[in-house]
Amino acid sequence: MNKILLACAALAACFAARLIADQSRAAPASGDDLEILPVHGSIYMIAGAGGNIAVSAGKDGVLLVDTGTAENADKVLAAVQRLQRQLQMQAPAVDLRWGAETRGTLQNSLNPYAPVKPIRYIINTHAHADHTGGNLRLAKSGRTFTGGNVSGDIADAGQGAAILAYENVLNRMSAPTGSQAPSPEGAWPTDTFHQESMKLSHFFNGDGVQIIHIADGHTDGDSIVYFRGSDVIAAGDLFLMTTYPIIDVDRGGTINGVIEGLNRILDIVIPEFRMEGGTMVVPGHGRLSDGGDLAYYRDMVTIIRDRIQAMIKKGMTLDQIKAAKPTADYDPRWAAASGPASAAGFVEAAYKTLMPKPAAKPTTTTKKKSQG
Amino acid sequence: MRCVLLALLVGIALVGVSMRAQQYPSDEEVNTVATGIDLSGEWTPVREEDNTGNTELGDWVGIPMNEAARLRAMAWVASIQTLPEWQCRPHAVSYISRGPSQLRISKEVDPVSRQVTAWHMEWLRSIDKAVYMDGRPHPSANAPHTWGGFSTGQWIGDMLRIETTHIKEEYLKRDGVFHSDRIRVNQFLIRRGNYLTFILVEYDPVYLTEPLVRSTEYQLDAHQNIPPYPCNVVEEVDRPRGIVPHNLPGTQQYVDDVKDFANRYNIPWDVITAGAETMYPEIQAKITAGRAKK
Numbered sequence: 001m002n003k004i005l006l007a008c009a010a011l012a013a014c015f016a017a018r019l020i021a022d023q024s025r026a027a028p029a030s031g032d033d034l035e036i037l038p039v040h041g042s043i044y045m046i047a048g049a050g051g052n053i054a055v056s057a058g059k060d061g062v063l064l065v066d067t068g069t070a071e072n073a074d075k076v077l078a079a080v081q082r083l084q085r086q087l088q089m090q091a092p093a094v095d096l097r098w099g100a101e102t103r104g105t106l107q108n109s110l111n112p113y114a115p116v117k118p119i120r121y122i123i124n125t126h127a128h129a130d131h132t133g134g135n136l137r138l139a140k141s142g143r144t145f146t147g148g149n150v151s152g153d154i155a156d157a158g159q160g161a162a163i164l165a166y167e168n169v170l171n172r173m174s175a176p177t178g179s180q181a182p183s184p185e186g187a188w189p190t191d192t193f194h195q196e197s198m199k200l201s202h203f204f205n206g207d208g209v210q211i212i213h214i215a216d217g218h219t220d221g222d223s224i225v226y227f228r229g230s231d232v233i234a235a236g237d238l239f240l241m242t243t244y245p246i247i248d249v250d251r252g253g254t255i256n257g258v259i260e261g262l263n264r265i266l267d268i269v270i271p272e273f274r275m276e277g278g279t280m281v282v283p284g285h286g287r288l289s290d291g292g293d294l295a296y297y298r299d300m301v302t303i304i305r306d307r308i309q310a311m312i313k314k315g316m317t318l319d320q321i322k323a324a325k326p327t328a329d330y331d332p333r334w335a336a337a338s339g340p341a342s343a344a345g346f347v348e349a350a351y352k353t354l355m356p357k358p359a360a361k362p363t364t365t366t367k368k369k370s371q372g
Numbered sequence: 373m374r375c376v377l378l379a380l381l382v383g384i385a386l387v388g389v390s391m392r393a394q395q396y397p398s399d400e401e402v403n404t405v406a407t408g409i410d411l412s413g414e415w416t417p418v419r420e421e422d423n424t425g426n427t428e429l430g431d432w433v434g435i436p437m438n439e440a441a442r443l444r445a446m447a448w449v450a451s452i453q454t455l456p457e458w459q460c461r462p463h464a465v466s467y468i469s470r471g472p473s474q475l476r477i478s479k480e481v482d483p484v485s486r487q488v489t490a491w492h493m494e495w496l497r498s499i500d501k502a503v504y505m506d507g508r509p510h511p512s513a514n515a516p517h518t519w520g521g522f523s524t525g526q527w528i529g530d531m532l533r534i535e536t537t538h539i540k541e542e543y544l545k546r547d548g549v550f551h552s553d554r555i556r557v558n559q560f561l562i563r564r565g566n567y568l569t570f571i572l573v574e575y576d577p578v579y580l581t582e583p584l585v586r587s588t589e590y591q592l593d594a595h596q597n598i599p600p601y602p603c604n605v606v607e608e609v610d611r612p613r614g615i616v617p618h619n620l621p622g623t624q625q626y627v628d629d630v631k632d633f634a635n636r637y638n639i640p641w642d643v644i645t646a647g648a649e650t651m652y653p654e655i656q657a658k659i660t661a662g663r664a665k666k
Binding site: 035037045047259260263266273274275276277280286287288289290291292293295296298299302303306307310324326328329330331332333 | 438439440441443444447452455457458460461462499512513514515516517518519540541552553554577578579603613614616618620621
């Protein structure tokens with residue numbers, strides 16, 4: 001009887017071991033539930049952490065365009081490091097096929113165990129928390145390049161990744177002295193620009209990196225990031241593959257700015273073949289895209305803008321325009337159930353930013369009497 | 373003790389079998405490459421009632437369009453094709469077999485097993501449509517979409533069933549009737565000697581209320597060679613940057629353009645706009661009643 005019991009226990013142990021092995025495969029380690037998609041060259045896209053994240057990973061380290069939400073920051077870090085280890089396995093760091101008497105190539109098989117290179121740069125396409133929420137954690141984990149006119153003056157300049165963005169992103173994330181800022185200071189951009197564009201001062205993982213400001217689109221601080229070697233554009237929320245554009249009117253967004261941004265990206269895009277492939281576009285949310293997807297989106301937003309504009313010219317009110325359903329043909333694909341990306345929300349935002357601004361009243365000046 | 377050892381061996385063997393099953397394709401998967409018939413060759417379309425070539429503006433009969441699809445078609449103008457982005461747009465997999473174009477099917481063969489691992493299809497003004505027979509899964513929802521989509525095939529006897537996903541937004545007919553990028557297309561290829569029946573079953577949750585079923589007949593043509601289709605983008609129309617041609621609702625053109633077909637063939641407007649109803653024979657009664665009312 002004891003033998004039978006023992007046999008049953010052994011069988012149960014075998015199945016339990018199998019079950020545990022299965023579960024360990026099924027239960028994702030931190031970051032495993034984020035999807036990493038190869039885009040082109042050194043660029044990858046991480047989906048599922050809030051807004052999409054474009055990643056440049058390679059021998060120079062990591063550059064992130066946006067960082068997802070704060071609660072997903074650890075997962076993003078784990079996913080980035082997983083990607084880096086995969087790349088290390090694919091490409092040995094050093095080719096040791098020389099000096100045979102003292103150096104063996106077997107060392108290459110140990111490369112995956114080398115520490116991964118740090119996150120050097122974060123670029124924010126705009127200030128919203130689903131794109132900047134991970135700034136604090138991810139910047140802190142990294143280490144930027146220093147040198148030249150920086151390292152001599154600031155001892156801790158290399159601590160943490162640099163965060164680059166258009167000036168208005170810093171304005172939106174910070175606050176005047178004495179006021180409560182919406183984001184912690186460690187999450188704020190460390191390097192901002194005011195001009196039309198900014199370039200990274202050197203190639204990064206083989207790419208020239210250009211940050212191009214788009215005025216008054218999704219917000220008043222939008223940038224697109226163009227990786228010129230890999231031929232990839234990170235569009236931020238100017239371009240979504242999920243819903244209508246979300247126009248943050250309170251933060252300076254306008255429908256014409258969104259359309260200008262989409263056309264600007266299309267100006268850069270060169271398809272590989274018949275409006276497919278070639279320059280790839282990482283949208284703010286939704287699937288990886290190319291110029292064809294972007295052109296359809298541009299067409300849709302432009303057509304709806306034209307309709308609303310024509311209705312405004314006819315003197316229709318916002319309620320009348322909403323009732324006329326100028327988005328009806330696109331709603332089944334692009335309207336969110338509620339909120340700013342719903343049909344009503346999108347029409348309202350477009351209407352507000354298309355309405356002519358009331359003429360400013362002439363200021364009356366009163367002559368001050370001479371005190372003398 | 374022997375019992376314990378035996379139980380342990382049985383357990384290890386079962387675990388091993390389970391692991392092995394995960395490593396190797398199932399019998400069903402192997403069958404997808406081992407059965408079926410040869411589809412490769414040069415095929416020319418046979419004109420018949422279900423494939424009448426170029427469409428006319430406002431001809432929506434036989435398409436299970438919903439209201440959104442109809443409104444979109446009413447706003448469409450052909451001038452949009454002159455935009456640089458659309459001049460070289462190919463016909464997507466959802467449409468091309470309906471176009472008046474020849475078809476070439478070639479096969480990709482594993483040099484070791486000599487089994488067909490993929491079929492490749494190309495038409496005039498289309499891009500290569502690969503149909504994978506090696507059991508690979510479809511990509512994730514975040515993967516890019518293409519004109520050809522992502523296709524996997526499976527033999528049902530001698531009929532090849534193809535499932536295509538990841539297709540770009542494109543037209544179902546070249547008069548502004550669009551499907552969305554959420555479309556899923558099943559194709560069934562049936563070869564009978566020198567004839568090939570190519571059936572499309574298209575599911576679009578955005579613009580179609582029912583599956584759209586269309587078929588095309590091809591005949592083997594050993595002398596055929598698909599001509600090249602070079603395309604260069606040029607400035608076809610001198611217009612300001614950012615203009616997207618379309619008809620505004622409420623304008624005369626918005627109505628006139630799409631009613632051209634209805635007027636020419638004396639088809640009542642409520643028939644033209646009846647969507648899925650127009651796929652079934654009962655629509656004849658509605659046409660007769662509408663004409664009588666006039």
